Amino acid sequence: QKEVEQNSGPLSVPExxxxxxxxxxxxxxxxxxxxxxxxxxxxxxLIMFIYSNGDKEDGRFTAQLxxxxxxxxxxxxxxxxxxxxxxxxxxxxxxxxxxxxxxxTKLIIKP
Amino acid sequence: xxxxxQSPRYKIIEKRQSVAFxxxxxxxxxxxxxxxxxxxxxxxxxxxxxxxxVVDDSQLPKDRFSAERLKGVDSTLxxxxxxxxxxxxxxxxxxxxxxxxxxxxxxYFGPGTRLTVT
Numbered sequence: 001q002k003e004v005e006q007n008s009g010p011l012s013v014p015e016x017x018x019x020x021x022x023x024x025x026x027x028x029x030x031x032x033x034x035x036x037x038x039x040x041x042x043x044x045x046l047i048m049f050i051y052s053n054g055d056k057e058d059g060r061f062t063a064q065l066x067x068x069x070x071x072x073x074x075x076x077x078x079x080x081x082x083x084x085x086x087x088x089x090x091x092x093x094x095x096x097x098x099x100x101x102x103x104x105t106k107l108i109i110k111p
Numbered sequence: 112x113x114x115x116x117q118s119p120r121y122k123i124i125e126k127r128q129s130v131a132f133x134x135x136x137x138x139x140x141x142x143x144x145x146x147x148x149x150x151x152x153x154x155x156x157x158x159x160x161x162x163x164x165v166v167d168d169s170q171l172p173k174d175r176f177s178a179e180r181l182k183g184v185d186s187t188l189x190x191x192x193x194x195x196x197x198x199x200x201x202x203x204x205x206x207x208x209x210x211x212x213x214x215x216x217x218x219y220f221g222p223g224t225r226l227t228v229t
Contacts, residue, residue: 004153034217043202043220044154088153092216098144098167099218101153 002027004091006102015111019076023089023102026070033065033072034099036088044088047074079109113138115221117203123227129191132224135184136205142166144218145178145188146202154202160186190226198228 003026013019021035032051036044050056050063050072062075072091076083086106090099116135124130136143142161146154157176159166163183171178175194180186190197204218 008151032216043200043223046217046219049217090153098156098159101155103151103153 002100004089004100004102006089006105008103009106010108011105012108012110013079015079015081015109017079019079019107021074021087021105022071024071025091027093028070029093030091032092034090035063035074036090038086038088081109081111083107084109115203115205115219117221117224119224120222121225123229124193126195126228127192129189130193130226132188132201134186134203134221137219140205140207142206143180143186144204146204148200148202193228195228198226200225
């Protein structure tokens with residue numbers, strides 16, 4: 001059973017600080033890793049994806065991938081109240097376009 | 112570029128009634144997914160289409176759920192008869208990827224349909 005695990009939270013972070021969200025996965029053959037943001041009552045919105053070990057930066061967001069340890073993380077710099085949402089981690093294996101989803105981490109940014 | 116379209120946005124039905132949801136993917140996207148999302152959980156894949164063929168429907172409750180994508184573009188998901196536990200948000204997503212290859216091929220979601228079964 002392929003699994004993706006996330007801490008459900010809530011994770012509370014002061015405005016302006018760095019929010020760190022983590023995700024672990026069980027399938028060593030996983031190839032691509034995605035972070036989605038989901039506001040309450042809305043559908044998931046892609047933030048970024050990564051498929052090489054190391055860091056990938058996009059604006060205030062940085063995804064970090066460590067395949068040896070089977071974890072992927074998302075850092076949000078200069079956190080804003082508008083970043084308050086549930087963050088979903090999803091993982092894809094080779095040759096298959098299905099994503100295995102975590103249950104999400106609820107992030108709260110406090111002004 | 113237009114996003115994934117879904118309708119209706121909300122639906123309330125009584126148990127044992129039937130309901131249908133419609134999805135139109137991003138133009139040119141070969142792969143279409145239907146997900147069920149229950150509050151507090153990640154999306155659960157119900158069915159995956161590539162063009163007009165089914166790639167995976169292993170988690171679709173086939174005794175009550177059906178889906179089709181006849182011309183390889185838009186798709187419908189039907190529930191008949193509905194049960195209380197079907198109350199959820201039904202999400203449609205599309206991707207440009209084709210099964211069997213590499214690359215990220217991220218999925219883009221429509222706004223979803225919130226179904227309440229009473």
